[in-house]
Amino acid sequence: MRIFLATVAFSFLVVFTVKVTAQELHKDEIVVIKGEKYISHQVRTGETVYSISKKYKVDQAVLKVHNPKVVNGLSIGDILKIPYVEGVNISESQVLQKGSPDGFTTHKIKSRNETPYFIAKQYGITVEELYAYNTGVRKYKKGVKVKIPFWNEVKQPVAIEKTEKQLLEAPETIKHVVVSGETLYGLSKKYKVSEHEILTINPKARNLKAGMTIYIPLKNEVVAETKPVPVAKEVAVSYFEHIIESGESMWGITRRYGVSENELKALNPILETGFPAGAVIRIPVSETEKNVAKPLNEAAFKKHLVEKGETLYGLSKKYNLSIPEIQKYNPVLENRNLVYGETILIPEQPDEIFEQIVQNNKADSTRLVEEYYEVELPTEIPSTCLPVQKGMLSDKTYNIVLFLPLFLEINDTLNREDLVLDTMSLFTAEEVEIAQDTTIELEERKELFKQFYGGSENFVQFYEGVLLAIDSLQKAGVNICLNVFDTQRKADSIRQYVFTNEFLATDLIIGPIYERVQREVAQIAAKNRIPIISPLASQSEITKSNSSYFQVNPTREYLAVQTAEMVAEEYYNSNFIVVKTKNYSGTPEGQLVDLFREKFVNSGFMSDNFGVNFTIYDFENEGSFGLRRIMSKTKENVVYIPSSNEGELSVAISNVNNLADDFSITLIGSNRFPNFSSIQVDHYHNLKLKYIAPYWIEYTNPSTIKFIEKFKTNFNTEPDNFGAQGYDVTMYFMTALTAFGNDFDDCLPYLHIDQVQGNYHFEKVTQFGGYMNQGVSVIAYTRDYRVERKRIKGQPRLMVER
Template sequence: MKFSQPLIIVFFFLAFSIGANAQQLKENELVVIKGEKYILHQVRTGETMYSITQRFNVDSNELVAHNPELSDGLKIGEILKIPYREEADLSEKPIYQKGDPSKFIFHTISSRKETPYFIAKQYGITVEEIYAYNPEVQRFRKGVKLRIPRWEAAEDQVDKTEQFPAAEKPLEQDDGDQLIKHEVAQGETLYSISKKYNVSQSEILFYNPGAKDLKAGSIIYLPQTEQTVAEETDRPDEDISQFQDDVQWPDESEGFDAESISGKYFTHTIVSGETLWGISQKYNVDEDELKSLNPVLESGFPAGVSIKIPVEEQELASPEPKNEEAFIRHNVAQGETLFGLATKYNISIPEIRKFNPALENRNLVLGETILIPRKPDEEIATFMKEKEKDSVFVASEEPEFDTDYYEVELPAEIPDYCLPAISESFVSQVYDVALFLPFYVYANDTLNREIIMPDTTQMNDLAFSDNPLIDELPEETDTLIEQELTQEMFHSFYRNSEDFLQFYEGVLLAIDSLEQEGMNIRLHVFDTQQNPDSIRKFIYSEEFLETDLIIGPVYSQVQQQVSEISAKNRIPMVSPLASQSADLQSNPYLFQINPSRDYLAEKTAEFIAEEYFNSNFIVFEAGDQNNADAERVVELTKERLYQSGYWGQQQGVNFSVYDFNSEGPFGFGRILSRTKENVVFVPSLNEGEISVALSNINNRADDYSITLIGFNRYEQFSSIDLAYYFNLKLHYIDPYWIDYKDPATIQFINKFKANFHTEPDNFGAQGYDVAFYFLNALKNYGKHFEACLPYMRTNLVQGNYKFEKVSPFGGYMNKGVSVINYQRDYDVVRKRIIGKNRIAQQ
């Protein structure tokens, strides 16, 4: 039995249903709704979010605000309500008037060379059309099957002489007898249907492109599996009691649908600033599924509410220790938390997560088994002896868990499509890389040229000498014309161009390393200065559109135009230095290396809550100048400490605010504790205020155990005595850390000095890391590498990259940061890494 005709109906269901309304809609009709002017625009074949925002001069976030359905993606035939701008282009675009396809054919990607551009050229269509009719495809890789739209008039436009693989048979000739028909019931979601029939959501979308917008009563077609047949024939709906002992179902009185979940979940307490989309991305869960599990989310996303997050069975796999005696196997009981386990076993939450990497990104699941490292007896004895030495409490040093004694084997979880290519095919490919940096070549040239004025007393002798610096005197003259002469003499670098020169040198070292492995790289370097005009003539050329990777620009006013080309042509672009890239929310191909200040504040609060939830926490206010980042740390810390369950308890956290201006230096000692660690945070980034605060806090460091929490910008404060940082055991979150004892770091420094005769600074290391990381991504996974970055192994000098998407239509920000600690023995160490990719822990 064939389903070819019904499949065609499914493909065009959305387009036809909207087409009826479109007959009454003029092209880009201007209307007034509640006093505001809007353009009603019907999405045409080939259009993208980027092309629409550019054509109508509207921001993508504003477009989504007026059309919430866009959060599920752009759909051909959909009618959008676009805020009117006078400069908007309301003319018809003939390129979009192709109408609906007459049929589809299948194409299976056979190699990495088949990029979207390659396939579009093969079939005579646009790249946008490939993405529009394959919404479930997140990454082009070998084995992925694509739908290729065909128009009757366009059939003869494909060049039959090109040597491309033959297209597969048309959709209407596919094996329809392997599909089953399903009528969508009220309340069903894409997720619940995928679970019911044991097929992936991407498979459902492949056969039913309009299934992202499910409606009760609509018909979809699903691939038939052996388990599907068994469930349909052997498991009646009423026979579910036999599974009750094996599956933990949520209480249905709370509004949970037992048929739509796997039964395993953990809880997450919403923190201020979090969004439904952000949580769905963080835990890789569909938004509809979250709402199904948590009905409270139907009306909003309130901070402080605990919600249930489903977890897949494979996520519960426990790592295996090589030495059983080194660990306790703990089965998670009802109501247990990471805070409780840390207290029970007298270790920190990060130490638990270190040996249970699944917990790096989630909380505990009832019934799972986790590993708790045992402290050696002698360490416990030392700890107790130090604690009882006198009346002053001294925090013990953390036990050393990095030895072979605590080695564990972690299960590998690398998808097949993210296994690096083992062939040498990349050797024959040339990778074009564009590097945009503000070298200020002309300004440096002018600055380092010296004007030489010849000595007039010697002019007659010079005039008749063979000095090449003097022009030949004109005939019949008795007066020597003085001429300005110049020569190059280095004085200094213009502005901060020396930093960018170091960055460039680091890039060159990374390219050299990869070329030695056989990679063929062609580097194009552009001096951006701070002026977009300096690069405009290059970025709009046809040659530039063939670029495989863009690094830079640095400044936002130059970055914008390059970012537009990156988004339109799907070229990965790296913002290497800015922490607030203006285009990060609108360019899905932009990668920001520096985490935002807001993210650093969030991670600082998370670090305090996890490591010092049983401490004496003090906010030391030393001035009147408020700083938004510092104040946010205070609010988030208070929120997270309260959520820990230890707020106000005897063994829990004490939270105090000390106003130095009103109480003076002598009142501070009254709120310090002799039995708990005193954790102090100064909510300021003013160097003068911090200097005064640390001077007074340090006066108490000999009598109390004090830990100072700060920011990475403390390193820039030259007037503050570094001894304060060591005495107060300063901790802060930083995206960068260089281990000068690491052999790889030593090798990098020696190579840098040998090639450029100078020590590399942070900019040199940053240039190396950025180029080495993203060129490896190109080599291993091709141009669309974003899905495989979590599984890539790279040894970087100072970075720890973990990229996460920032918004539905935005790019990726690095969320890999480190906890840096100044120790009392005057050593500075990286205490741990936050946001480490799981593959890196294997």
């Protein structure tokens, strides 16, 4: 008997070795190797290390020990050696199989906008399939050719051939009608079955839509009525889902959510081989209960317990609230999705209470309503970010350097007046006497100023704003020494100073304005750990590599992402129309069209009856006649015109405006729109223009009013955006410097000061780079001719416990 068993074991070993080498296995088999039982498994389409480990009830680490190559990623057709676990019945492990492709087509990437996610969607395959059959492709960039697999006939399990009657009568399945917001992952967890098992019976469930009827394999235990339970405080970790979007990186996600790369890879094996756009990954959340917002008025809210598979979009529809409204009272949701079992605050709307508030306090009704809904989100300040006590630095003098292109000599030449005898009466006797003693040339007081050189007037205003901030700080007891340098546009204009020991004693550098002048200064600042502030430039490569660099003006790319996010949050159930005035391929405006589409797809409401309709209208060739035909009477019509040409925008906006009396229309624009003089402001109000702006002055704010009055008193002119920027930058960073010391970067989230036009929130751009401000405003024009800031994006609201 022993000899027979040994022979059998040897036979299995030989067979297994041959099959591994030839990779001809097409089904699971149990083999014995050196006395241990294993399952030989051939990798199928769509499988991951995680799904295989769950299917065969083995730990992922154990799977990797026996199959070291899986660390580099799975390839369709690979043979895996899986330790056999008692109770695993491989004969019942049905999976959706396509088998080997019937052939391949070739796709050549035409632009950087064609991500793996979009290519897969275009050809109706998964991202995993695209990667599996293009293992030699390292980067998906313009000009690269990729293979696209296709199947003439996908073989499905016999179960899908059953009639609806048979399925309903079959004891092993139950009927489920998909509701808005549900996902395949959520359903698999709700019913405790695998996604593969659902897809086996319902192949169309890969693209779930509200109202769709699917059939769920029923397990022995009853799970259909599973209800969520509140997350206990002892629970250390729970998860939410994140869809990887174009342009996101592993480092960016780890920074955004405060998790390590190893944690992410452990939960999401697909990340072992790349970071594919479109993939759904799980993000761990620690101590969920600790971050729940607490209402000051319990009667103002109902509490919603999050169920499996629920999304912000689904809650928004369920409670007839916008996503920003939900986020407003649940600040943690501004940076992540829902977590199963957590409690969400949903504002009640007691009309009778509001009517009473408005009637009794009409002048102050807005403030009273806000107080009615006030919530707290306690946040503990790290000990390293506790503000320095007053008096500790009272003897310290802060050395500040300001680099600005003031063009003093050119402006002096442009505005000089020759002195003549008959103008001497314009000067006092004291002034004439001083002039004679010091040989100072006198200038007329009348017509003293003619013009500014170039845009130097803006930088003079910025300088004046800096002076007002320093004056306020000095009155508060801060000692400041300000050194101002006229850089013009030349790097060598300041080179002599920046290489001195005096410069190395600097505590803070503001400017230079232009990147070519900044480079040398930024290098010295980085070596000596001196914070350098770029107050105006929006595009700079320095931010990516200099950890001491702070970019105040967000990039155009960031504003575009925030615009797409704002539109997806507020108009996911709209009639979205792209009015094409010319070929926008490859332009920044065209890239925003792709961002809109991607955001809508990720929301799960793309082309849904209850979701968004996405239409590209060829205005260039069709003119205005067809616009009325694609407008909706029942949905908000959201219009975006992908052009930066003022003339094209003016014509298109005028034609869309002609429909504003018959349809509800929202125009999506940019912060450049108010500067287009040829476009009537009435059109912006009729079309409810909405855009993302990096700056916004709230003229009703008491601190803003005080700043404007002080500016007018000192400089006899109204401050513009540059004056406000100079004031904000100086007050913000000097306050950080005095409160936290020179290494203030990690403590900026806990710095709260009133700003005239800014809403700063700085985040690292790259792992070894600097910081960029991500606080932006949503600006809206209303039909009653008001322009309002609706909300602030990118700036977490922290209620700090001290």
